[in-house]
């Protein structure tokens with residue numbers, strides 16, 4: 174798509190996603206699982222294919238033109254990501270294999286440098302397992318303490334409790350989800366991170382869900398670190414980004430060792446390159462990075478305000494339509510919700526309902542959604558999650574509502 178061409182989100186953008194033109198179980202696909210992974214626009218797939226078919230070469234070791242070009246293209250994406258996030262320099266962008274990988278890197282490396290026994294790491298009750306388990310591992314290794322910002326009945330963070338918790342001088346790190354993958358809650362990360370900055374607490378933002386829904390700016394958020402996955406941003410799998418403030422990245426030890434991240438190696442000692450290469454051991458997912466760059470180009474043809482307006486309209490329409498069906502409960506009523514509705518039903522288990530929806534070509538997710546503690550907080554072990562993205566439309570919602578009504582008839 175040409176630069177500067179503004180896409181009408183309700184129509185033109187859908188044509189960019191070939192996946193939406195297929196039939197599943199004999200009916201047109203209704204894709205309502207974008208929180209699990211976004212669909213991929215044609216231009217991203219074309220770009221990845223071009224790299225693999227024509228441009229394939231390894232990066233950062235070029236003695237020939239193809240490899241030099243691959244390196245240049247790879248490093249250009251680093252610059253694009255830096256601009257996308259409002260980073261001060263491209264070297265603040267580390268390529269990872271995804272959000273989970275970035276969080277493991279941070280928990281491990283902060284455990285090597287910043288954190289010691291007795292220090293407190295603050296998380297919240299609404300974290301994805303990817304922002305819980307790495308800290309559990311660190312807790313076992315280092316005897317740090319974990320504390321959790323509670324979630325209110327509405328599905329918001331309890332900000333008063335958060336303030337109390339953050340006053341403890343033993344708190345060294347706050348790692349927080351920006352948009353909940355289960356409730357859709359948009360947390361006031363900027364407010365909490367500003368509080369942390371005043372107190373010298375390091376901040377990590379899990380922006381896995383946020384990056385495709387809103388403008389994410391690490392300066393405005395006062396985020397010391399931020400992570401996301403390419404596949405939730407219209408890009409390929411197995412690639413992600415860790416943003417880190419340069420002065421902090423410089424102090425961190427590597428997470429993995431191997432080729433491409435060293436300055437010099439002897440038989441019993443290695444010295445490491447500066448960031449970001451220090452954290453990128455081995456051959457990276459080059460086509461993933463190239464594809465991620467293309468997904469940023471795809472997004473740069475759109476306006477965040479248009480995306481928000483469109484997605485908020487779909488969410489409102491879905492909320493009203495679903496509320497009109499008796500026997501469905503929408504979990505939580507957060508002050509600000511994006512793209513996600515978690516549902517439970519009087520007439521059946523979420524997994525039975527999702528199976529019936531699948532038979533009607535409607536793709537949704539059911540289960541604990543990698544947030545077991547959050548569901549427990551609401552007295553649940555599973556929900557059915559409906560989630561939207563910029564290519565979703567009102568017809569998707571209407572299909573869903575018809576499907577839910579049919580599942581009610583069949584299961585009641």
Ligand SMILES: Cc1ncc(COP(=O)(O)O)c(C=O)c1O
Pocket residue numbers: 208209271272273274301303304350352353354379381382402
């Ligand atoms: C909020 C949140 N954090 C972390 C993750 C983990 O992302 P990935 O599986 O791409 O590493 C997800 C994925 O669903 C998520 O929604």
